[in-house]
Amino acid sequence: MVVAKSTNQNNHDNKLDVYVRWRPLSGSELTEGRINQQSIAVNHASPSLCISVDSQIPGNTRPWRSPPAFKAILGHQNDNADVYETIVAPAIPRILKGSSCSFFAYGHSGSGKTHTIVGYDYEDGSQLGLCLAASQKLFSALESIGSDGTEDEYARLGIGFSLFELRKNTAFDLLNGRKECHVREGADGKTHIRGQTEMLDGGKVRVHPLTQRACWTFDALREELKQSLSMRAVGSSSIHDQSSRTHAVLKLEVINRRLMEAREAVVERESELVPVGKRATDISIEEQMKGLMKSAEGAWVPNPGYQINQQRIDMAEAEKARYEARVASAEEHVKDVLSSDQVGCLGGKMVFVDLAGAEYQAEKGGQASVMKRQTPQERQEGRQINTDLLALKEVIRAWSTRQTRIPFRLSPLTMVLREHFAGTGNGTSTMIVTVSPAKSQYPATLNSLKYGSLVGMTSS
Template sequence: MPSIKVFTRWRPPLPSEAAAPEIARTQASNPGQNTTIALTPPPSQKLSRPWKSDSAFTEIFNADDSNRTVFEHVVAPTLPRVLTGQNCNFFAYGHSGSGKSHTIIGYDFERPDEFGLCLSAAKALYEHLYQLNENTKENETLLLGLRMYELRKNIAFDLLNNRCKCHIREGADGKTHVRGETETLADGKVRVRPIVTKPCFTFEEFHAQLLAGIQSRATGTSTIHDQSSRTHAVFEVEIVTRELLDARDAVVERQSELVPVGKRATDIYIEENMKAIIQTPDGKYVPNPDYQLNQTAIDEAEAKKAEYESRVQKAEEYVSEVIKSCHHACLGGKMVFVDLAGSEYCHDKGSVSTMRTKQTPQEQQESRQINTDLLSLKEVIRAMARKQARIPFRSSPLTMVLREHFVTGGDDGVSAMILTTSPSSEQYNATIDTLKYGNLIGMAGVR
């Protein structure tokens, strides 16, 4: 099970919160142990109680800590793992307006100290790749592949492919696949492309692609502000080569060639078997004495199907060969950054949600789905930490998508969750909910 670390980040108070006092909070840690947080409710929150966490938090960042500081403490230590081909996952969790997108994406794309974790990680990786690429053949040049998509309910939208609508499905291999609409090509070929991977040879290219994808993100009304993201955004940064990307594209092409051949084999089998039986007056089905099953046609179609299935298998095997034959162990190493949708609790008494107009039925449904996703994520992490036989990945589209990243991370992989919290007393209940969520995950990780 990959280890899970939980960090807390307090954002500065907003100008609109200047009139409200800050939440009274203390933190403490013993040598060799994680940190505890204790909160005292403000006088205005008469129904709220004080709360103290377990020793669940790896580190706490204050309002004056920059994105660069968070990167150096949370992401930078995992770079050696990624450079040996492992997966590392980073989540930002908190209510809307608490600073999740600022942490993962950043809003100042010109000042390196304010780069979000995703952009800072790419910059650091390119510094290593430039060194590794010295005296490397052109088709083996290491670069970064970027995938960006957002999840809304059970649909994914490819942010680097004109917000192409993609579907989340579990394949016969037990893996989750996120793929776009079906394309019908010449000769009956049917192609279903996965989320687009944009190859970025330089940091400048990566920077430009990230900005383009961010412009495609959807926003909506939340309990905090009107430009809150109401989707989970996933940013996958993978070390790839042009040869690896071409090999993966070849798998998609071989699969598209298999579809019409497989369909024809199925059609012939059904057609022959339908001709070989008849219905009696009393409604029973019996062998047709006037028709001889054309087993030769069935066998020829199945043989053709097996031939094309073999082509798909060889293409998949070649992808594995490309990774194994690479002189650099980092090929396939991946960082996954997830900007989770805001955790809204619409009916908490005394919370900020009572200060805004009541949500529409559609917004309430959206919030329920978001909270279901976040609960499922917590349960998956806890189940993995406890080494349970059954991990509930199928509980939500979010955990289905993240399954590959958790599983391929291996026992040495690392996952980190950054809780973004508001210091405003007006956000006391929302902040408590965030810390309780992180406390459960943090304690599961230390068992």
């Protein structure tokens, strides 16, 4: 295993580490040659690595050199197992203490993001994507924790698995038949992904949350992942015809049956509140409207012939308050379950984000990216993808420098990632910049490295 790595071991809150992964040349790229690049260690207060890349633009012999922004650089000889050991393995102990860690794969189309995060071989241990390798390690650790002879099935630890993709402004639940979901900001200031609405008996309205599947073995999770990923959308990019055109967000959370049932109770209490809250609103509006009338001039004025029934309004509001209290009690129970965990790992999360490929249509110096035939819709999606990635950079910039206002509302992508930035706590956030060494992809590779170096410098 050969990994260029900095010696910086300092960690602090709101820090995002940036790594670079060079993929191998494909068979068709061998004849065109490899971009010359080298890693350079820089000695200063917070040691990091620079990358120097030889120019591929005719007439320009000056290499581009990044600022000292990267924590480690993995070469084409490093397989997924090496990437896991370097980047993800150090986070496992934090997850087992209840922390949250997030990992973003950024790069142009065809640079190896999906291979890194998800992998294409679900059996070969050295080729497992980071999410599967992490879940395998977590299951092994959870089995060791649970081998204390306890017979309480409700306390048995497993992994809650959820997976959705973002396409334009809509989320799609890949564990629920790719059902369309809505990204909304709630009254609590948090971003919620709401699924389908179901009408129940008694006027109840259940708004389904994003599906979280409880998995109790690694094999079960791997099978769920394989089936759900088959529904992910692909299309033509500026590099190839089968590019991921969505941002995929995969979350692993340490759960048990007691926690799952407590959360289901919250959804049930919320469904009971909906008709009661609607009735209270309807009664208030009805009484207020009866207390008004139109004057001869057409203006709304108080109706002297009707006295607003405030008692009726108050009774409806009191009933609403009782149901709101039931919701609050259910939410408190969830917190109690989490806080009563003797081991301390319940609720620990790992979030893996396979970002859609960045689009680079033309570069300075007259060199253009390889263009495939794209439909107008695919070109529009490419623009939206770049908008999302620019918004992500701005959020990381504000978050890392501890600004009072972080622009999460810039795009649906940054809205849904809000929880994972805000909830990192003493965990970590990591960006993996995947790049191609092929000379024909030099413009896109250079842009990816520039993006990564800006993020790395901002958060260092």
